[in-house]
Amino acid sequence: MNFNLVFVFYSCLLGLIVGALASLFLALSNLLIHVTWTTIPEQLDTPFYPFWICLFGGLLIGLFQTYIGDYPRTMHQTLEEFKTTGRVAYEGAVVKNTVAALLVLTFGASLGPEAALISILGGLMTWAGDRMTWTLQKKKELLDLGIGAMLSTIFYAPLIGVSEALEDGVNRTNFKRTSIKVLLYALTTACGIFAFTTLNRLFPHEILFSISTPNVNWTVEVMYFLLPAVMIGTGFGYLFLLFGRWTDSVARNYPHPLGLALAAGAILGLFGSMSSYFLFSGEQKILEFSRIAFDQSVFFLISIAVGKAFLTHVCFSFGWRGGKIFPAVFSSTAMAFALASVFPYTPGLLIAVSVAASCTVILKQPFVTATLLLFLFPLQFFPFILVVAWLIHQGATRLTNHTTRTT
Template sequence: MKKFRAIFLLNSILLGFLTGVTAGAYLILVNFLIDLIWKKIPVVFHISTILYPLIICSIGGLIIGFLQRKNGNYPKTMAQVLGEYKTTGKIKYTNEVRKNFFHAIPVLAFGGSIGPEASLSGILGGMINWVGDRMKMSLERREELVDMGIGAILSTVFYAPFAGIGRAFDKPTRDFIVKGRKIFVYTVTTISGVIGFFLVNKLFPHESSFGIHFRDNINWTWQGFALIPLAIIVGAMFGKLFNFLGQLSNRITENNRKTVLWAIIGGLIIGIAGVISPYFLFSGEIQLLSFSKEAVSQSAWFLIFIGLGKAFITNFCFSLGWRGGMIFPAIFSSAAIGFALSAILPFTPAILVSATIAASLTYIMRQPGVVAGLLLLLLPIEIFPIIIVVCYLTNYLLKSLSKH
């Protein structure tokens, strides 16, 4: 038994490292293609029209549409990857890895308002299933490895080392020995993933500026603390709206078979939105820092427009074939709503924005530990105690309301 546990721990370490290396290489490729399509091509061909996003996103929609018609709905989401393991016991990795990879690349490169974590989890799930077949792993062990791998993806892609560990805290068990073992293994897996990720980035450095900017010194006020309950309500309501938009868009498009046409329509929506504001393009990772600097001087109406628009585009275009991860856009749009609240009630913006994001993401993801881990390095460290309280309080309130 001890030998088996040691082998499983070693596999977890290797899995984490491989996940970090894969995520790092994948993001380098995506960033290269984004730079090529959106920066280098316009310069080389002297393209200066403001309609460039509309042109590029329409081309992307055509490519995505043909891929969707040929292969179906890819890439798979994190929930789908884990759900498939639970229901079927395996993933057909022979074609799954290839489909997840090639479907996600054009969506990310052509400006889709989604993140890379979904496609990475699909690629990772296929790889683990391939290894599991050769090592004759049980379904439970494979599922645990996939879950740890997803934690490592969250930690590396979002530059949030504690996000992967947060998944262990969210596991529903009251056995402290089992939870302690999970936390230890998840921690080791996450650390090895972060090491692999940063080694790749050290060899092939690329720009990364994921974060939210506030004024250098936080002006603490009693009103800011008193308004935390309001920020939780606003954040939870926005999280509910974000999920509702996803459900609504799925209902509208669930019976469609014109995948090429729908994907082109999705490209047109993203392109038109990109002409209106560049903040509607891409996942929001790179734009978040510059947006937060600009947000402090913007009106509440503008910020609400950006937040609602980002949520709408992300969810509807996902249903139209522009599939991918929702976490980056959810963070960006929630931040816009948080800044809108602080524009209306200018009392310690760092508290109001952070509490709004934490409550919104907790509603969307239902994983308070993961959300807290994601936001630890994204927001000022002084706010982190508030973030933890907001995440777990929101989750408690949601569970309590669901029972009535």
């Protein structure tokens, strides 16, 4: 990335826009969620309300998919479009992405807002770039910075953007370029978080993306359970991915948007009628859940973990598009609490390494995973999180390379 004052100015301005965009979008989605899930049920006495409202949401989403198009775009689609064409479509697409994402979030999908926000950001960035005659390289650099700032802002993880730069530069020899990239990510992220937190004070909101872990009370016995915790987390990560492959296969064999969306709504509504923890992405519920987790049965915790992982992919594959990172962390945390409730030796550490292993398998980025979890757990656990994330990634990479060579 070129380091000059004009580009630094644009980077900081981009960060402010990203933070404001994220705050306004989440405020609007939270308002719609409150009306749909609190205000309306208070006025109606409807049995099995979650089932009927999710089914109605499936109808709206299915009709939108059928007559408007395949929205909201996923993060992968946005990045692939930019890589292929050098731009992200914005003529009408920004509005379509916004409306589709709000439908998905409002009706309780087990998905997060990050994918929709990045597709919206990509469209706005392309619109601005067209009017300022930026080069393709400049557009790419600013889009990269914007995505890093967006992820850092909505996940309350300031170092995600920096870790993205480190992931890209870890195998490079151009350390000067990598250091400049890290600095620009840091500036953009700082501006994004400033704008996000400032605007958030204007809207009522709950504490997001925080986990309550037991006080750190080190015990020798925990060393015997670290490996099982890592293995369980790793296994759950692969189960999460397996659910995705299965639901994608079902969706390919039944390519009817309305039917798929209605099926997802019915399944989501059935699960939501059993527990509200199955609904939504989990960032607003994870703190509450972690406070009551040790009072629940192991069966309940495992059910929440597996059920939420399954629902995330049902929603995503069947047309309720959104981000998978928030529900991946929530479901991984539920599974980790199940383990820690059985082996209560420094339970916070067992939870941390299990979640780190699971999320590394799912995200495939060890530094991003570590920085995502940095502020979720006590700082004393971070070295363990970082080592586990790195080891899991190295093992997965070698396994993939070995499988490729043998086939």
